[in-house]
Amino acid sequence: xxxxxxxxVLSFQSCPVLKRERAREAPEGCRRHLRQGEHLFYEGDxxxxxxEVISGTLRLARVQRDGRRQVMTFGLPGDLVGLPVxxxxxxxxxxxxxxEVIAHRFDPLSPPERWPDLNARVLNAxxxxxxxxxxxxxxxGRRSACxxxxxxxxxxxxxxxxxxxxxxxVHLAMNRADIADHLGLTPETVxxxxxxxxxxxxxxxxxxxxxxxxxxxxxxVLAEGG
Amino acid sequence: xxxxxxxxVLSFQSCPVLKRERAREAPEGCRRHLRQGEHLFYEGDxxxxxxEVISGTLRLARVQRDGRRQVMTFGLPGDLVGLPVxxxxxxxxxxxxxxEVIAHRFDPLSPPERWPDLNARVLNAxxxxxxxxxxxxxxxGRRSACxxxxxxxxxxxxxxxxxxxxxxxVHLAMNRADIADHLGLTPETVxxxxxxxxxxxxxxxxxxxxxxxxxxxxxxVLAEGG
DNA sequence: CGCTTCTTTGATCACTATCAAGCTAAGTGG
DNA sequence: CCACTTAGCTTGATAGTGATCAAAGAAGCG
Numbered sequence: 001x002x003x004x005x006x007x008x009v010l011s012f013q014s015c016p017v018l019k020r021e022r023a024r025e026a027p028e029g030c031r032r033h034l035r036q037g038e039h040l041f042y043e044g045d046x047x048x049x050x051x052e053v054i055s056g057t058l059r060l061a062r063v064q065r066d067g068r069r070q071v072m073t074f075g076l077p078g079d080l081v082g083l084p085v086x087x088x089x090x091x092x093x094x095x096x097x098x099x100e101v102i103a104h105r106f107d108p109l110s111p112p113e114r115w116p117d118l119n120a121r122v123l124n125a126x127x128x129x130x131x132x133x134x135x136x137x138x139x140x141g142r143r144s145a146c147x148x149x150x151x152x153x154x155x156x157x158x159x160x161x162x163x164x165x166x167x168x169x170v171h172l173a174m175n176r177a178d179i180a181d182h183l184g185l186t187p188e189t190v191x192x193x194x195x196x197x198x199x200x201x202x203x204x205x206x207x208x209x210x211x212x213x214x215x216x217x218x219x220x221v222l223a224e225g226g
Numbered sequence: 227x228x229x230x231x232x233x234x235v236l237s238f239q240s241c242p243v244l245k246r247e248r249a250r251e252a253p254e255g256c257r258r259h260l261r262q263g264e265h266l267f268y269e270g271d272x273x274x275x276x277x278e279v280i281s282g283t284l285r286l287a288r289v290q291r292d293g294r295r296q297v298m299t300f301g302l303p304g305d306l307v308g309l310p311v312x313x314x315x316x317x318x319x320x321x322x323x324x325x326e327v328i329a330h331r332f333d334p335l336s337p338p339e340r341w342p343d344l345n346a347r348v349l350n351a352x353x354x355x356x357x358x359x360x361x362x363x364x365x366x367g368r369r370s371a372c373x374x375x376x377x378x379x380x381x382x383x384x385x386x387x388x389x390x391x392x393x394x395x396v397h398l399a400m401n402r403a404d405i406a407d408h409l410g411l412t413p414e415t416v417x418x419x420x421x422x423x424x425x426x427x428x429x430x431x432x433x434x435x436x437x438x439x440x441x442x443x444x445x446x447v448l449a450e451g452g
Numbered sequence: 453c454g455c456t457t458c459t460t461t462g463a464t465c466a467c468t469a470t471c472a473a474g475c476t477a478a479g480t481g482g
Numbered sequence: 483c484c485a486c487t488t489a490g491c492t493t494g495a496t497a498g499t500g501a502t503c504a505a506a507g508a509a510g511c512g
Contacts, residue, residue, distance in 0.1 A: 065450065175459085224290065
C-alpha cells in the first residue's frame with residue numbers, strides 16, 4: 001500500500017526528539033499509523049520494508065499450531081522491526097497501543113552498493129537484535145519467575161520509563177498475558193509476582209498499567225539472581 | 227595471532243564438500259584448529275573476525291555472575307559464528323570436540339563498499355541467526371522438557387545426522403550438561419527424558435553419545451506439542 | 453448501569469529441580 | 483592385563499515452583 005512511496009532514508013538515532021524530527025521530514029507516504037490491535041505484518045509475509053517505530057508499542061510474536069504464543073520482543077520507539085529472513089517476516093507484528101511507524105523500503109538481496117547506508121544500518125540493527133535476543137535467552141532459560149519479571153520491568157523502564165520524583169514510572173502498554181507470553185510464564189504468575197514485588201517494597205502500582213520502581217538497586221539484585 | 231593473515235573471503239555454502247574445498251583454498255593463516263575445550267573467544271573480547279566452522283562442534287554460551295550458564299547455540303559445520311556487537315563478542319565460544327574453523331577478518335564499522343560481499347553475507351548470516359534464535363525462543367519459553375529434548379535432537383539430527391539404514395544416527399558431541407544449559411533444564415532431566423523417549427520407542431541409544439531416531443514423525447509430533 | 457475484559461487472589465496439582473547414590477566407560481599407572 | 487580413578491550418565495526419593503482450575507474484584511465502555 002505504500003510500496004511505491006516508502007522512503008529509503010533510515011534514521012534511528014537514540015535521541016527521541018531527533019527521531020520525531022525525522023518523522024516529520026520523511027515523505028508522508030512512509031509514515032503509517034496503527035490502531036490498537038492492528039497488524040503491521042504477519043509471519044511469512046513477503047518483507048519489502050523494515051519499520052522504524054516512532055511512537056507506541058508493537059508486539060512481535062510467533063504462534064504455534066496449538067496456539068501457544070511466544071512474544072519475542074516489544075517494538076518501542078527507536079527500534080527497527082521487521083528484519084526479513086529470506087525475504088519474509090519471521091514473526092507477526094501488531095500494535096499493543098496506537099503506534100506511528102516509518103516504513104523503509106529494504107531488499108537484502110539487492111546489491112548493497114545501491115543503499116550502502118541502509119544496509120550498514122540494518123546490519124547494525126540485526127547485530128544488536130541478536131545481542132538483545134541472547135540477553136533474553138538467559139532470562140528465559142535460567143531465571144525464576146520473580147527474576148524474569150524484575151528484569152522485564154527494569155528493561156521496559158530503561159526504554160520507556162519517566163522520572164517521577166526520585167523514582168521511575170513505567171507505563172505497561174501491554175497486558176499481563178503479553179508479559180507472560182514474553183517471559184514464558186502464565187498471566188496469573190505474572191500478577192502474583194508483581195504483587196510480591198509490591199509487598200516487598202521494591203515497586204508500587206498506580207493502577208494495573210503503571211508501576212513505579214521504588215528500589216531500582218534492589219530490583220537489579222533480584223533480576224540478576226542475587 | 228592470525229590478525230594479519232586472516233582472509234577476507236567468505237564462503238559458507240550449504241554444501242559441505244564445497245566448504246571443505248574452500249577451506250583448502252583459503253590461505254593457511256586463516257585456518258585454525260581447536261583442541262577440545264579450547265576457547266575461540268570470550269565474551270567481551272574485541273571482535274576482529276567472524277569464524278566459519280569447517281568441522282567439529284563449538285559451544286556458544288553466556289555465563290552469569292552466579293555461574294548459571296545459557297548455551298545460546300552450538301556452532302556446527304557451515305555456521306558462521308562470532309558476529310560482533312559493537313565490535314565485541316557477545317558470548318564465549320569454546321570447542322566441544324576438536325574443531326577446524328576459518329577466520330574471516332571483519333569490521334562492521336568499516337565502509338561497506340570495501341567488502342560489499344562480506345557485509346552482505348554477514349548480514350544474511352545475522353538475519354538467519356535471528357530466525358534461529360526466535361525458533362529457540364518458542365522452545366525455551368513454551369515447551370515441556372520432553373518437547374524440548376525431542377526438538378533439540380531433531381534439530382541436531384537435521385544438521386549432523388547420518389543415515390543408518392532406514393533410520394538416522396545422531397552423534398551427541400556435547401554432554402548432558404551442555405544440552406541442559408541449552409534447553410533450560412538440568413542434566414538429570416535431560417537424561418530422564420532421553421530414557422523416556424527410548425522407552426516409548428521413538429529412539430534408541432548406542433552408547434550415551436549416539437542416538438538413533440527410530441520414529442522421526444513421532445518425534446516431530448512430540449516436539450511440536452502434539 | 454450492566455456488560456465485557458482484564459487483573460487479582462485462592463486452592464490444588466504436576467512437572468521439574470534438587471539431593472543423593474549407584475552405574476558405566478574411558479583413561480591411568482602398576 | 484588388571485585394579486584404580488575419574489568423569490559423566492542414569493536412576494531414585496523428595497521438595498518447590500509455577501501451572502491449572504476457579505472465582506471474586508476492578509476498570510473500561512456501551
